Amino acid sequence: MTGETSPLFRPLDIGSLHVGNRIVMAPMTRAHSPAGVPGPDIAAYYRRRAAGGTGLLVTEGVAIEHETAVDNPDVPRMHGGAALEGWSRVVEAVHGEGGKIVPQLWHVGPLWGAMSAVDPALKPMRPSGTWGAPGTTSYSRDYVERARRPTEPMTDDDIAAVIEAYATAAANAQAVGFDGVAIHGGHGYLLDSFLWDSTNTRDDAWGGDLQRRVRFPAAVVAAIRARVGPRFPIVFRFSQHKQQDYTARIAEDHEQLGVILRALVDAGVDVLDASARRFDLPAFAGSDLSLAGWAKRLTGAASMAVGSVGLGKSLRESRIDGDAPRCDNIAELERRVAAGEFDLIAIGRLHLAAPDLAATLRRRATLPAYNRAVHEAHLI
Template identity: 70%
Template sequence: MSTSPSTDSTGATPLFQPLEMRSVALGNRIVMSPMTRAQSPSGVPGRDVADYYRRRAEGGTGLIVTEGVAIDDPTAVDSPNVPRLHGDEVLAGWREVIDAVHGAGGTIVPQLWHVGPLWGAMGKVDPASTPMRPSGLWGTPGLTSYPDDYVSRAQVPTEPMTDAGIASVIDSYARAAANAIDIGFDGVAIHGGHGYLLDSFLWESTNQRNDDWGGDLTRRTRFPVEVVKAIRRAIGESAPIVYRFSQHKQQDFAARIAATPDELGVILGPLVDAGVDVLDASIRRFDIPAFDDSDLSLAGWAKKLTGATTMAVGSVGLGRSLREGRLKGSVPTVDNIPELERRMTAGEFDLIAIGRLHLADPGLATTLREGRPLPEFDRERHEKILY
């Protein structure tokens, strides 16, 4: 299925207009969305990881956001094959990745990750380890893809995070961000959605504290804001910060952190004030209205409420999302590029993050620029290898 790009008066489609983020200049608005690949044994990215990201840069992608990368807290990530961002061998591996991407003319930022309450979801962990949870709660389960046995185990309450633990994790984020800039990354992305640690402070189901770190929505926002402030201090004023947020959680795809636009503004405004440059609005489909009585997407509301640069994500070129069944084989291809371009032309959001089509086609940006048929995504083939 081919696309028919619309152009502005300069001849550029909205996807291929430049964008500046602090000192970083992007050649287009197409972003490779972060996707866990778990192909870095002992947390060390190898040559195959460098080649994987290099191919997307060679294909013309404007900004590459890496898969989630663990900060140096002991319970940050529970898979030995998810990359880290600390230790000499790990940092040397990332330098090879960065050099490969920059050599192909690309821009790349790591997505800093702490799974928080979801510790143990990716594999077996030491039963003596205590996951980082604001109130010791996993969250009320709802519509989830997690198996029942894991959900049952995860429901057992743990000790709430202490003030000392909170301070330690904030410092870990800052160290990871400083490492990222020191070895040559172009900025930093932060995973603040999907029920992971930062998001768990925002969600009332996981944050039932009644101190400076919880209570009303303003206080529940304090922890992610302090993380952003620490990262901004660590990296200085030149490098951009991208912050992913979501309504849905891995614990419950129907969960929400904001019932109204006003509540969303309470969350996002302080994050932007703290130093976030790009709000990455994670949702099942990029064009789903975020609230009743408006066609605006979550990314659209984020831009309207804060004035910040915003990024949409979700099922670009795809007829079904991962949450519409654990699909096997090919996913139906749908040409929703015209709707994407319509919204970008209207100024609803500024960037579009694309995940699975980037797995199917490393040259996706060139495919879109030239109006060639969209690639077909096959889960069995494209999710299992670093193509």
């Protein structure tokens, strides 16, 4: 294939959103927004990716208005006049380059305290008061020992307040001009913690079997859908792995996965963002189909893959063993997109290395080299 005939450069419509190609900038936590307010540097950072030709930008995680949503004061917020004004400038900059952008709404849930010191008087939001059974993790032993101490489970009032905070944040995003909204429902954070049986041992309407464990994330989606209307796109990130344990799973087979994902799509999700360490990793034994591929097959909704595009190591592996070498897996990516296995591909680290990554892929040029020390530390 040439760059012009690549399936990566076919347009796609999702509700009211039209994207010119299938390349997405993956959400990546940056913590460069003092007091939660994105400044001109953040606007410039996203503008450069839009100018480079990326079809859709998904922002770093953005805090909803809840006192334990995020534990780092430099993570941006989706509430308050100054933060919303800052986001309006980001949106204007991206739209000025012909780009499209959605914010990823975030509540860290059980992982409150992982990024920075927190007020011990504040109650972290945990379905059952547990952090989760630790396994393969990159967290320090000291943090894990502190985090494993049980806390009070979420009450019905807590659940109602968080649902409302998500809906309000989505309405704020729509009001400042974003092209849709994304929800972080993976990696052991709040919504995911209701899905995982290690963190959700409730025996009420919000816990038990899979149908009940998915009710809280589905209620968040439904509340957002009711607030933003029928055509405003909703993207939902989910994962098998957790930061508490990279080997954890919310579904042991595709039937269980279907129970979860169909409930989310029925509630209003348009795009299922299947977070995995490699975009081509088989999700279940006996099939080559990726997690994103199963998401699309099981629901009929659009799906997005992510993980190690152009790189020979996952993010976790590169943090342990050093920078990831180049890996030209673009032909395999194109094969899967052309076959309709998934619709979009989210790329993180290479977007840090090269704001014009989409143009590089269109030209079939050499992929950029990623250097964590340089590219994670600066707003290139």
